[in-house]
Amino acid sequence: MVEIDLNHLYKKYADGEDYAVKDFDLHIKDREFIVFVGPSGCGKSTTLRMLAGLEDITKGELKIGDKVMNDVAPKDRDIAMVFQNYALYPHMTVADNMAFGLKLRHYSKTDIKKRVDNAAEILGLEEFLKRKPADLSGGQRQRVALGRAIVRDAPIFLMDEPLSNLDAKLRVSMRAEIAKLHRRLNTTTIYVTHDQTEAMTLADRVVVMSVGQIQQIGTPEEVYQNPRNMFVAGFMGSPAMNFFHVTYKDGVISDGKQVTLKVPEGRSKILDAQGYNGKEVVFGIRPEDIHSEQAFLDTWPDATVEADVVVSELLGATEQLYLKTDASEYVANVNSRDFHNPGDHIKIGFDINKAHFFDKDSQMAIVAEPIPLESMD
Amino acid sequence: MLPALIILGVFTFYPIIYSIPLAFMKYSVIGQTSWVGLQNFTRAFQDSDFWVSLGHSAEFVIVVPILQLISIYLATVVNKPLPGVTIFRVLFYIPVVTSMVAVGIMWGFILDPTGLINTLMQNAGFSHVIYFMNNSHLTLPILMGITIWQGIGYYMMMYLGGLQGIPSELSEAAEIDGASPATIFFKITIPLLKPFIWVCSLMSLIAALGVFDIVFVMTQGGPNNATLVTNYYSYNQAFGNFNFGYGAAVGLLLSIVITLFSVILFVYQRKGGQTHAK
Numbered sequence: 001m002v003e004i005d006l007n008h009l010y011k012k013y014a015d016g017e018d019y020a021v022k023d024f025d026l027h028i029k030d031r032e033f034i035v036f037v038g039p040s041g042c043g044k045s046t047t048l049r050m051l052a053g054l055e056d057i058t059k060g061e062l063k064i065g066d067k068v069m070n071d072v073a074p075k076d077r078d079i080a081m082v083f084q085n086y087a088l089y090p091h092m093t094v095a096d097n098m099a100f101g102l103k104l105r106h107y108s109k110t111d112i113k114k115r116v117d118n119a120a121e122i123l124g125l126e127e128f129l130k131r132k133p134a135d136l137s138g139g140q141r142q143r144v145a146l147g148r149a150i151v152r153d154a155p156i157f158l159m160d161e162p163l164s165n166l167d168a169k170l171r172v173s174m175r176a177e178i179a180k181l182h183r184r185l186n187t188t189t190i191y192v193t194h195d196q197t198e199a200m201t202l203a204d205r206v207v208v209m210s211v212g213q214i215q216q217i218g219t220p221e222e223v224y225q226n227p228r229n230m231f232v233a234g235f236m237g238s239p240a241m242n243f244f245h246v247t248y249k250d251g252v253i254s255d256g257k258q259v260t261l262k263v264p265e266g267r268s269k270i271l272d273a274q275g276y277n278g279k280e281v282v283f284g285i286r287p288e289d290i291h292s293e294q295a296f297l298d299t300w301p302d303a304t305v306e307a308d309v310v311v312s313e314l315l316g317a318t319e320q321l322y323l324k325t326d327a328s329e330y331v332a333n334v335n336s337r338d339f340h341n342p343g344d345h346i347k348i349g350f351d352i353n354k355a356h357f358f359d360k361d362s363q364m365a366i367v368a369e370p371i372p373l374e375s376m377d
Numbered sequence: 378m379l380p381a382l383i384i385l386g387v388f389t390f391y392p393i394i395y396s397i398p399l400a401f402m403k404y405s406v407i408g409q410t411s412w413v414g415l416q417n418f419t420r421a422f423q424d425s426d427f428w429v430s431l432g433h434s435a436e437f438v439i440v441v442p443i444l445q446l447i448s449i450y451l452a453t454v455v456n457k458p459l460p461g462v463t464i465f466r467v468l469f470y471i472p473v474v475t476s477m478v479a480v481g482i483m484w485g486f487i488l489d490p491t492g493l494i495n496t497l498m499q500n501a502g503f504s505h506v507i508y509f510m511n512n513s514h515l516t517l518p519i520l521m522g523i524t525i526w527q528g529i530g531y532y533m534m535m536y537l538g539g540l541q542g543i544p545s546e547l548s549e550a551a552e553i554d555g556a557s558p559a560t561i562f563f564k565i566t567i568p569l570l571k572p573f574i575w576v577c578s579l580m581s582l583i584a585a586l587g588v589f590d591i592v593f594v595m596t597q598g599g600p601n602n603a604t605l606v607t608n609y610y611s612y613n614q615a616f617g618n619f620n621f622g623y624g625a626a627v628g629l630l631l632s633i634v635i636t637l638f639s640v641i642l643f644v645y646q647r648k649g650g651q652t653h654a655k
Binding site: 052053054073074075079080081083084085087088089090091100101104105148 | 544546547549550551552553554555556560564565568569571
């Protein structure tokens, strides 16, 4: 059992003007897979490094189990870490790389061999044990880095963008392996990435960060379905959510031109109740909630606009349309059966039931009950 | 390119190549130059001064490990992001770019019977004056010390370059693996510095065996041949005693010794280097 408490952590670098991490507050449950996600410079790696002990904590308290760890050396925190650039010792063989930490902790030779062989088997590295990192491919190196982490049986895994140096295909397969590994080892894992797909696919809970601050904590589904603010809405999901600056009045949103849509009653009640009638709001809709099938257009004639296809990308099952209506540009993800060529003038429909509304100034979601920073379960 | 090549040819390549046949001649500036075969070499083998000088040159090699150890240590110190670390890097490098003549004069002042060290010692209550440069037991170690002092900055910079090529993630990974700073240094840093250690040792070995200018500037081989090194002996035979042929032979013998040591070190490094090749 190991739980981690990050109590209002702050980090300020000596040469930094502002805090790199501000008021980071999170409780990590035993065996949880937590992903810190955000654009580069958002403080996610810094937070992970504070957890590892590679970075001092400026303010706040870090607890692993019941023990305050602020001033404990990295080696005494009982963690294992996987680095972005693998950080394999180039002068040691694969086996020695994995055994290094065990030797330093005075494990017996037979125990070391057992653990290394076991890790090699899990990761499919048996035939590479005698090789040097330089003789391995990127994917194999990352496997060794994972192996080095798992031989120690540390109760906590920290992973700092472990897949970002791999090519796209390998990234997808390694992602699945990490998920498999976590299910098998059940180790509390904190994983840092800037890739929202990794966050969505791997995490039990996602911590979305921006400019040093937590924007939202929740399951992938929660942060995707109920983003707390425009940043989370725009960051999670690919392609990103489309935003339109519109004016809401008497159940209708309009950008003053073609994008004039009727808001369903349930949603308009909330907007009315919160005093947005007659005000500007931001209307957000995900690409997959924009439709071009005839059936949808026939069912929801109030929710359609005309659009020019600027670019169309066939992705296989779906097609990504870069559309333009008046001055607004947006992306739709439609079924590829309704293929459209660039230059086509088409009718498309917005599924307003799935729409999100945000306050223009605070950028917070306009919902009946404000979405908490961390959803309680 | 061409002018540079001409200058290089006239003042470097020609003398080097010409010194080889010269070693087999009895060269006379005004009289008859004659081919004498191996006579200059047999003379060297029977010349006790030659052996003394070769011994001193070999002794000078002691500076190599000392110089490397200090330079590696200092490089790790100035590799840390400490405030003002650039100033230290510059300070250590200043002796490297100082001319040997200036270095010689400065150390001459410091070590003079009325110089800095003796004055300080007298002020501290010592009545005895140390004649540093007249003491045949002290002069060679002093020259070696000055060589080390002057070389540190150069090798420190080489090692600093090596250290900066080692990603910081490696020591972080080792730290998490449970390594102490000393373990990280010996198990990670030093093995990864190996290529630099070989190159620096080789360069410093060649320089030590071929030491000349510090001797020329400070002692001219004295006192009583205590600092007579082979390169200086070769020079002195050629340009002091005008035995150009003999001087060239001594120089050639030294070149052979240096080449031999370099080859040994190089082969050894290749063997060791293979397994650590990146």
